[in-house]
Amino acid sequence: MNTRAAVAELPERNDQDDSLCQATEERVASIRSYWDAHPLGLQYVSDPEVPVGTPEFFAHIQPWMNPYKFPWIMERIEAESARLKGKSLLEIGCGMGYDSLEFIRRGVRVTAVDLSPRAVEFCGQHFQVVGADAEEIRVDNALSLSFPDESFDAVWSNGVLHASGDTQKAIDEVFRVLKPGGRAIISHFYRKPSWMYLLKHAGRANIEYDDEDPPVNEFYTEAEIEAMFHKFQIVETYREHYRALPVARSGFKAFLYRFLFRPAYNLLPVPLAKRFAYKYSVVAVKPATG
Numbered sequence: 001m002n003t004r005a006a007v008a009e010l011p012e013r014n015d016q017d018d019s020l021c022q023a024t025e026e027r028v029a030s031i032r033s034y035w036d037a038h039p040l041g042l043q044y045v046s047d048p049e050v051p052v053g054t055p056e057f058f059a060h061i062q063p064w065m066n067p068y069k070f071p072w073i074m075e076r077i078e079a080e081s082a083r084l085k086g087k088s089l090l091e092i093g094c095g096m097g098y099d100s101l102e103f104i105r106r107g108v109r110v111t112a113v114d115l116s117p118r119a120v121e122f123c124g125q126h127f128q129v130v131g132a133d134a135e136e137i138r139v140d141n142a143l144s145l146s147f148p149d150e151s152f153d154a155v156w157s158n159g160v161l162h163a164s165g166d167t168q169k170a171i172d173e174v175f176r177v178l179k180p181g182g183r184a185i186i187s188h189f190y191r192k193p194s195w196m197y198l199l200k201h202a203g204r205a206n207i208e209y210d211d212e213d214p215p216v217n218e219f220y221t222e223a224e225i226e227a228m229f230h231k232f233q234i235v236e237t238y239r240e241h242y243r244a245l246p247v248a249r250s251g252f253k254a255f256l257y258r259f260l261f262r263p264a265y266n267l268l269p270v271p272l273a274k275r276f277a278y279k280y281s282v283v284a285v286k287p288a289t290g
């Protein structure tokens, strides 16, 4: 077992940080405290008797985590792992580490980072209880990664960069730490127009998370997302979550969503529903010439 979870502090700031302005620093601090208080996964515990951090706990919530809940994520991990066997992959925003774990199981050398010390702690516990070896697990900020240029063969990030505090800066950091020819597999940007964008802006109540929503979750058009990858060569894009999903919130708006909007929207034929997909994913390559 050589997994090393450096939970304590953010790493030494490097030159990249110098350009983070005060407003961004404050945004990042609020993002960190939100995710420390709401680690993704805890909301899926349906049996309070299951002790947090144990093998039973990680098995209990597993069906709700992305690769198991959304088969296309597992297929993407399988396809990318076949390319990356024996090579290095950085996961940014690893949360409890389910995506990283599936890469490790397929022979990829994984470094997993997250802004939230609590997420890093969970990820370390998770790998320990299942006996998975990461290269490293550590606290790090997507906007100022502590790795040298050209460190990794691939970067994976799912549901993170649009919520990181500065999406363009995070994508630029992915570019910097990738080796020439390296792959960026960045899933689940929030897309507009989309059914979720419409719901977020119909009235003030949110419906997505079970209590408070994250402080930052930017929505972008597909053109805006692709423009942020201007240094890369985009090889594939996908529209995902084109069916309206179950939501955790209670209240009037969530009630209308559950019993009116969702059943009606989900009757739309797939080609039409895809026009309002809520997530957008991008696979892009750093040109070999740099």
Ligand SMILES: C[S@@+](CC[C@H](N)C(=O)[O-])C[C@H]1O[C@@H](n2cnc3c(N)ncnc32)[C@H](O)[C@@H]1O
Binding pocket: 028, 031, 032, 035, 036, 040, 065, 066, 092, 093, 094, 095, 096, 097, 098, 113, 114, 115, 116, 119, 140, 141, 142, 143, 157, 158, 159, 160, 163, 164, 165
């Ligand atoms: C929606 S959760 C996704 C977690 C994981 N990728 C998954 O799919 O289970 C977002 C994660 O991104 C992390 N995050 C947010 N901003 C970040 C940043 N600037 N740098 C690194 N991680 C960040 C959060 O701490 C949180 O764990």
